[in-house]
Amino acid sequence: QTVVTQEPSLTVSPGGTVTLTCASSTGAVTSDYYPNWFQQKPGQAPRAVIYSTSNKHSWTPARFSGSLLGGKAALTLSGVQPEDEAEYYCLLYYGTTQVYVFGTGTKVTVL
Amino acid sequence: EVQLVESGGGLVKPGGSLRLSCTASGLTFSDYKMNWVRQAPGKGLEWVSSISSSGTYIYYVDSVKGRFTISRDNAKNSMYLQMDSLRAEDTAVYYCARWGADAYWGQGTLVTVSS
Numbered sequence: 001q002t003v004v005t006q007e008p009s010l011t012v013s014p015g016g017t018v019t020l021t022c023a024s025s026t027g028a029v030t031s032d033y034y035p036n037w038f039q040q041k042p043g044q045a046p047r048a049v050i051y052s053t054s055n056k057h058s059w060t061p062a063r064f065s066g067s068l069l070g071g072k073a074a075l076t077l078s079g080v081q082p083e084d085e086a087e088y089y090c091l092l093y094y095g096t097t098q099v100y101v102f103g104t105g106t107k108v109t110v111l
Numbered sequence: 112e113v114q115l116v117e118s119g120g121g122l123v124k125p126g127g128s129l130r131l132s133c134t135a136s137g138l139t140f141s142d143y144k145m146n147w148v149r150q151a152p153g154k155g156l157e158w159v160s161s162i163s164s165s166g167t168y169i170y171y172v173d174s175v176k177g178r179f180t181i182s183r184d185n186a187k188n189s190m191y192l193q194m195d196s197l198r199a200e201d202t203a204v205y206y207c208a209r210w211g212a213d214a215y216w217g218q219g220t221l222v223t224v225s226s
Contacts, residue, residue: 001173036210038156045206046148046156048214057214089156091210098170100146100158 002026004092004103011109012080020106021072022090028071029092035073036091037066039084046089050075077108085110113137113215115207120220123197127224131192133207133217141165141185143213147192149203150219159205162190175201197224 003025012018022035029035037050048057050066053073063079073090090103119131133145147159160171160181169181180193190207204219 034211036214038210040156045216045218046208047216048210051211051214055212087155091156091158098161098168099172100161102148102156102158105155 002094002099002101004090004101006088006090006103006106008104009107009109011111012077014080014082014110016080017076017078018080018108019069020075020077020088020090020108021069022074022092022103023072024092024101026094029068029073031068032095033073033092035066035068037064037073037075038089038091040087040089041085049088080108080110082110084108115215115217117205117207117217117220120205120222122223122225124226125198125224127197128193128195129197129222131194131205131220131222133190133192135188135190135215138213138215140188143209145183145190146208146210147181147190148206148208149201149222150206151200151203154203157203160192194222197222199224 005023031053035053038046039049040046049060054066065076067074088106114136116134144163146161149157149159162169162181166183178196183190202224204221206219208216
């Protein structure tokens, strides 16, 4: 069973920078996994923020960026704002079996 | 404005069945691969199933194979999830969604499996 692991929680000060990572139990994450990142606030549906590793949606704040870092997918929030406090999930695509797996989620606290 | 609206959730006994619907508006539904995602109370997101734009290619997470059936009717801009042999662990909010360059999520429908 494939597991996609994220940091359970991270705390960042307003205006600071935080990097969330997304690791696959099968090995290094590459662009072939088409990493997506989603933000979810309490009581709301998830909202996509990054697709295909590093591409932003029209509504994605410029302070959000996606990348590959040390064999993992990464989401960096720079100049963090209070409204960035949320749960963040990555999603990886496993092409050999044509299935998707969500990461375990990272709760970002802005304090 | 793109909207995805799920319906069909509710309370069902273990072993029972439910059929969820997802109706889309504001997009050319027949162009898009679509997905069902669920979230158990207080838990993370879990991908459940995908269906290609034409309905030809269908995939499931192992835990629902043989019990859930995804389908779509492009003429009705709708996608469905037939859920049979429901278990307590299927209790969750079920979302229809797509991701990639064109990303949309519905607001979800709650399915509760309990006696």
